[in-house]
Amino acid sequence: MESKWCVFVAMAMFMLVILVNGDDETSAVKPKVKIVKGKKLCDKGWECKGFSEYCCNQTISDFFQTYQFENLFAKRNTPVAHAVGFWDYHSFITAAAQYQPHGFGTTGGKLMGQKEVAAFLGHVGSKTSCGYGVATGGPLAWGLCYNKEMSPSKLYCDDYYKYDYPCTPGVSYHGRGALPIYWNYNYGKTGEALKVDLLNYPEQIENNATLAFQAAIWRWMTPDKKNQPSAHEAFVGKWKPTKNDTLAKRVPGFGATMNVLYGDQVCGKGDDESMNNIVSHYLYYLDLMGVGREEAGPHEVLSCAEQLPFSQAPTTTSSS
Numbered sequence: 001m002e003s004k005w006c007v008f009v010a011m012a013m014f015m016l017v018i019l020v021n022g023d024d025e026t027s028a029v030k031p032k033v034k035i036v037k038g039k040k041l042c043d044k045g046w047e048c049k050g051f052s053e054y055c056c057n058q059t060i061s062d063f064f065q066t067y068q069f070e071n072l073f074a075k076r077n078t079p080v081a082h083a084v085g086f087w088d089y090h091s092f093i094t095a096a097a098q099y100q101p102h103g104f105g106t107t108g109g110k111l112m113g114q115k116e117v118a119a120f121l122g123h124v125g126s127k128t129s130c131g132y133g134v135a136t137g138g139p140l141a142w143g144l145c146y147n148k149e150m151s152p153s154k155l156y157c158d159d160y161y162k163y164d165y166p167c168t169p170g171v172s173y174h175g176r177g178a179l180p181i182y183w184n185y186n187y188g189k190t191g192e193a194l195k196v197d198l199l200n201y202p203e204q205i206e207n208n209a210t211l212a213f214q215a216a217i218w219r220w221m222t223p224d225k226k227n228q229p230s231a232h233e234a235f236v237g238k239w240k241p242t243k244n245d246t247l248a249k250r251v252p253g254f255g256a257t258m259n260v261l262y263g264d265q266v267c268g269k270g271d272d273e274s275m276n277n278i279v280s281h282y283l284y285y286l287d288l289m290g291v292g293r294e295e296a297g298p299h300e301v302l303s304c305a306e307q308l309p310f311s312q313a314p315t316t317t318s319s320s
């Protein structure tokens, strides 16, 4: 009897030692590791699954936690906000888990991961803000105030895509989500990628915050056109600019993410107000996350004021 008890206590202490040792400085979760062709691949369970090199470093929840999400989006649940109770940290992390094995927030080490999360959320905050000049807490405290366009003036049905992405009668394809989706073809493409029928049921985006974040991160991670980078690749520097890109002043960094996502709507127009608003959110979040805006780099990397849109090739001859 007594000796069994001793064995039990000894085993319990042994396991405690393993648990303490498992908690190393790079991560709270001890990864499963294997080496394939000289490359170290890891699996960290639910947040970074499937043996990827990106799962060997810190994952997003190691450096971005609930209280930080609450700081960034401090006003989203105040009574005047328009999506009270909808957005939360859990839905963001759950959605991000699917893309971390592909490098979202897990490329290049902790600092780059923090910066990418701030950059992605900077876009999200800017697009979902109801902050204005005199809003309490300042105009940047109001990200994730919306989850949909409030008074759409049209159905956003483009008949040009009637064969690939036909509009469902009576359904409206107005803006919804974290990086709002507009138009039947964008709902169609996103739905195809996420294997959700968004063409018939686009309202799923405004009813499910995990799906809304998933759609937004998919957009961030996916090039819109051939021979263009994704916003992710443009941000972390996986994208190598061509000669034309260089001539068009397109350089890797935050500015290029705006170019990928919005092109001529915000880029190449000088000191554009909506461009500045996106940049301001990014810098504000870098500060709140404890990274500091000085990590954002110089103006020509941060801005796309002078960049030609990706869709546009530089003219080699002078236009004068």
Ligand SMILES: *[C@@H]1O[C@H](CO)[C@@H](O)[C@H](O)[C@H]1NC(C)=O
Residues within 6 Å of the ligand: 053, 054, 057, 106, 107, 108, 109, 110
């Ligand atoms: C892991 O982090 C280190 C720096 O901490 C970085 O050099 C390396 O590129 C990262 N691995 C991946 C796959 O991004």
Ligand SMILES: *[C@@H]1O[C@H](CO)[C@@H](O)[C@H](O)[C@H]1NC(C)=O
Residues within 6 Å of the ligand: 208, 209, 210, 211, 214
């Ligand atoms: C919300 O979306 C996620 C991700 O697509 C899905 O796993 C989940 O089942 C959805 N929740 C509901 C209640 O439909």
Ligand SMILES: *[C@@H]1O[C@H](CO)[C@@H](O)[C@H](O)[C@H]1NC(C)=O
Residues within 6 Å of the ligand: 242, 244, 313, 314, 315, 316
């Ligand atoms: C570079 O731009 C020129 C037009 O200015 C175009 O003809 C050429 O195909 C482009 N090259 C690449 C690699 O995109």
